[in-house]
Amino acid sequence: MVLSVVIPVYKVEAYLRKCVESVLGEAVDMEVILVNDCSPDACGDICRQYAGKDSRIVVVDRKENGGLSAARNSGVDVARGDYITFVDSDDFIEPGTFVENVAVLKENPDIDILEYPAHVYFGGKRSEIYTPVDTYSVDAVTAFDCWSARKGYFNCYACNKLFRRGLWDGVRFPERRYYEDIFTIPYVVDRASVMRCSDRGMYYYCDREGSISNSGKEKVLFDFVSADLKLWERLKSSPCFSRLDSDVFYLTVCNWQAALLRAGGEMLLPEYSVSLRKLLSSKIPFATKAKAFASKLLGKNYCRMLSCYLGLRG
Numbered sequence: 001m002v003l004s005v006v007i008p009v010y011k012v013e014a015y016l017r018k019c020v021e022s023v024l025g026e027a028v029d030m031e032v033i034l035v036n037d038c039s040p041d042a043c044g045d046i047c048r049q050y051a052g053k054d055s056r057i058v059v060v061d062r063k064e065n066g067g068l069s070a071a072r073n074s075g076v077d078v079a080r081g082d083y084i085t086f087v088d089s090d091d092f093i094e095p096g097t098f099v100e101n102v103a104v105l106k107e108n109p110d111i112d113i114l115e116y117p118a119h120v121y122f123g124g125k126r127s128e129i130y131t132p133v134d135t136y137s138v139d140a141v142t143a144f145d146c147w148s149a150r151k152g153y154f155n156c157y158a159c160n161k162l163f164r165r166g167l168w169d170g171v172r173f174p175e176r177r178y179y180e181d182i183f184t185i186p187y188v189v190d191r192a193s194v195m196r197c198s199d200r201g202m203y204y205y206c207d208r209e210g211s212i213s214n215s216g217k218e219k220v221l222f223d224f225v226s227a228d229l230k231l232w233e234r235l236k237s238s239p240c241f242s243r244l245d246s247d248v249f250y251l252t253v254c255n256w257q258a259a260l261l262r263a264g265g266e267m268l269l270p271e272y273s274v275s276l277r278k279l280l281s282s283k284i285p286f287a288t289k290a291k292a293f294a295s296k297l298l299g300k301n302y303c304r305m306l307s308c309y310l311g312l313r314g
Helices: 016-024 043-053 068-078 097-107 143-149 180-189 218-235 243-262 276-281 286-298 301-313
Strands: 003-009 030-036 057-061 083-086 113-115 118-122 128-130 161-164 195-197 203-206
Touching: 003 016, 003 043, 003 068, 003 097, 016 030, 016 043, 030 043, 030 068, 043 057, 057 068, 068 083, 068 180, 083 097, 097 113, 097 161, 143 180, 143 195, 180 218, 218 243, 243 276, 243 286, 243 301, 276 286, 286 301
Parallel strands: 003 030, 003 083, 030 057, 113 195, 118 203
Antiparallel strands: 083 161, 113 161, 118 128
């Protein structure tokens, strides 16, 4: 079997059929693992209906609700494909996505991870299409370095990638934590020998009201900043992550740290001084340069000032 598709299922009765149908439309040697995370609606019945009419469907009924990470982990535990991928049950894929990208894998058997395009926040105000592009650097000696060189870390999605299943041996998503992709995907990339980009197909990451990414809760923001800071430390050891890259990453995390403070959370950012000269002479947007100047002048108090500004905006 070539591919295992893991779909966690919880309270998505309105979206589940569209998601599953988009996957079942792919003429690929695959299994589709529907993990029912004790969903209180009709999702369990829908999963069983699909299993009764399509032999590719495998239903895993969890005994207790554990959240997205736990459901994905349950799917990984039973997966049998050479490659594994993830689809969230309120999302869907463009026709031909798996067919075309599995063909790429067959043509290039050395690839451990293949990343393909995603329409991020589809249906929302932040909607944008992310198309990963291979970037080559003389300093890139590992898959992680290549990923760092093309700034793939700003798109740590699990769902628009096909992974060699062996990369997940001993690796699981952290349970009871938000932004589990950022906590996990960089370190799966770190285990790969070859990671490549594809321009084929499309994953539709839908923007839903009430979704985690739209939440301003303290715990959500705490996990986001924590995951980014852990990733930042790993990135700094890559020869393809320049000082300018580090400064821009830090300034990006500052935005979320400010939101965390606004939500009543603690200061997680370490002391760090951006290289103002490099930032001002670079081609980064003017708004980022303004943030750099404020950060250089105020240090971590910049986040506190930004937090107050967010409060004034309401």
